[in-house]
Amino acid sequence: MPEDNFDRLIELINASEDILLLPHIYADGDALGSCGALSAFLGGMGKRTTVLIQEPVESKLAFLPRVSGVSFTLFGEADPAGKRENGDEDGKVNDAVIPDRFDLAIAVDSSTPDRLGGRLRLYEKAKEKARIDHHAAGTDFAPLTLLDPAWSATAEGVYLLLNRMGFDRGDDTPEWITPELSRAVAACIYTALVTDTGCFAFSNVTAQTHYIASRARALSGNMSYVYHHVFEVKSMAYARLMKAVYEKIEFPAEGIAALVLTKEDFEAAGAGDEDAEGIANVLRSIEGIHVGIFIKPDKVPGKYRVSMRSDEFCDVAKIASAFGGGGHVCASGCGFAARNPEELSKAKAALIDAARELIEGSARSDGAAGSV
Numbered sequence: 287m288p289e290d291n292f293d294r295l296i297e298l299i300n301a302s303e304d305i306l307l308l309p310h311i312y313a314d315g316d317a318l319g320s321c322g323a324l325s326a327f328l329g330g331m332g333k334r335t336t337v338l339i340q341e342p343v344e345s346k347l348a349f350l351p352r353v354s355g356v357s358f359t360l361f362g363e364a365d366p367a368g369k370r371e372n373g374d375e376d377g378k379v380n381d382a383v384i385p386d387r388f389d390l391a392i393a394v395d396s397s398t399p400d401r402l403g404g405r406l407r408l409y410e411k412a413k414e415k416a417r418i419d420h421h422a423a424g425t426d427f428a429p430l431t432l433l434d435p436a437w438s439a440t441a442e443g444v445y446l447l448l449n450r451m452g453f454d455r456g457d458d459t460p461e462w463i464t465p466e467l468s469r470a471v472a473a474c475i476y477t478a479l480v481t482d483t484g485c486f487a488f489s490n491v492t493a494q495t496h497y498i499a500s501r502a503r504a505l506s507g508n509m510s511y512v513y514h515h516v517f518e519v520k521s522m523a524y525a526r527l528m529k530a531v532y533e534k535i536e537f538p539a540e541g542i543a544a545l546v547l548t549k550e551d552f553e554a555a556g557a558g559d560e561d562a563e564g565i566a567n568v569l570r571s572i573e574g575i576h577v578g579i580f581i582k583p584d585k586v587p588g589k590y591r592v593s594m595r596s597d598e599f600c601d602v603a604k605i606a607s608a609f610g611g612g613g614h615v616c617a618s619g620c621g622f623a624a625r626n627p628e629e630l631s632k633a634k635a636a637l638i639d640a641a642r643e644l645i646e647g648s649a650r651s652d653g654a655a656g657s658v
């Protein structure tokens with residue numbers, strides 16, 4: 287990325303009055319935090335900004351508007367009259383409602399145009415378009431892009447951009463950037479970093495990540511609530527579901543934990559798919575377990591989805607691909623159909639056999655690791 291892309295984007299921002307910020311669909315902490323930081327800062331400059339989101343903000347990130355003062359506008363509810371008069375069949379606002387409104391649209395943390403969902407039309411209608419991102423794999427869909435795959439989060443790029451515009455410059459910080467404004471921007475950036483790095487645990491973390499986090503923390507004050515809300519708080523339905531999880535975990539062979547949750551388990555807990563997030567990791571987190579196999583019902587009746595997790599010792603992507611799925615060495619998945627409990631047990635047994643073979647194979651190829 288040419289360094290002067292920063293300057294070109296700053297020129298576009300300075301020349302714009304009305305700016306559209308678009309996080310990717312199913313916006314995460316980085317997408318929303320980066321947009322929140324940009325929106326707070328640009329708002330402080332006197333720009334009109336709209337952060338247009340495709341779905342309601344996840345409850346774990348609901349604190350962001352409170353700490354940043356930024357409101358997120360839900361696409362489809364941007365104009366209730368428009369929704370009625372000009373809505374698509376699915377009830378969402380179409381672009382006739384906001385025609386040619388924006389001087390500048392910025393796609394944030396979005397690696398491909400698809401990631402903008404139905405808002406792509408609004409992006410394309412803006413007079414000027416840009417993209418800020420950190421995904422190495424993606425499409426170069428914007429006329430101007432700020433992207434560095436070495437950034438742990440898009441928010442690193444946002445910090446570097448805003449820093450050039452006067453943010454966090456110590457005594458040289460312009461007066462219009464008040465401590466309150468700095469606090470709001472910093473809280474958003476810090477949230478983005480915490481979420482995209484798994485609390486600074488992932489391999490994407492660099493010295494620059496820690497530097498920016500340190501600066502953000504210095505400006506924002508205590509941010510421990512981010513960890514609490516994003517990683518610690520679980521839904522009540524998750525808690526109820528966990529009773530079933532611990533009752534039903536099986537250890538069919540050394541190093542293997544297997545779990546089947548049925549439609550009835552979900553119904554009894556009042557839980558949906560979103561409440562089952564992280565359960566596969568629970569299996570892997572048990573001491574001595576190399577492979578965790580979590581089977582849950584698919585939305586399609588008679589079908590099941592399998593999430594597998596492993597330690598470094600086993601490549602569960604091998605099992606997943608043998609069963610028509612795919613994924614990564616330590617996290618992969620597949621699906622199968624089962625019309626009755628017998629077929630479900632058979633499929634589970636086949637997966638367990640595959641895991642057993644995988645563990646035995648790994649033990650043979652690395653004798654010492656076998657006893658880990």
Ligand SMILES: [Mn+2]
Binds near residue numbers: 317
């Ligand atoms: Mn990101």
